[in-house]
Every structure is written in C-alpha cells, then in structure tokens.
Amino acid sequence: MQPERQHLNWQSEAGSRLWLSGLIAAMEHAERPDVRRQPLAPEILIQLRAQLALTASVRTSLMSTLRH
Secondary structure, three states: OOHHHHHHHHHOHHHHHHHHHHHHHHHHHHOOHHHHOOOOOHHHHHHHHHHHHHHHHHHHHHHHHHHO
C-alpha cells in the first residue's frame, strides 16, 4: 500500500481500527517465545521504522488541525 493511501486510511475510523488490529496481531505474534528467539532481518526493522514514522506524522498532523 502506498504511503498516501495509508495516510487516508488512518484518518477514517475503520482505517484506524484496521491499523490498530494489525498492530495488536503483530505484537501478539512477536511476544511468542519461539518467535523471540529468531534473529530479526534488517529489512523488517526498516519497514517497522517506516510504519511507525508514518503513524507519528499522521497523529501530529491531526493534532495540528484540531488546534486551528
């Protein structure tokens, strides 16, 4: 999914629920002992950082528009 599309999805209630559900599923998967023992591929870290940066920028822009 392109970043612009992710940005639009995040702003809708359904999009935020979908994003949050995905985050919870990923965290539940990552907490499993068999998964935690495996080394993490560098490209996964890159993707994770990009996703976290995207959501942070969206939250910031939403907060900015609420103040004005």
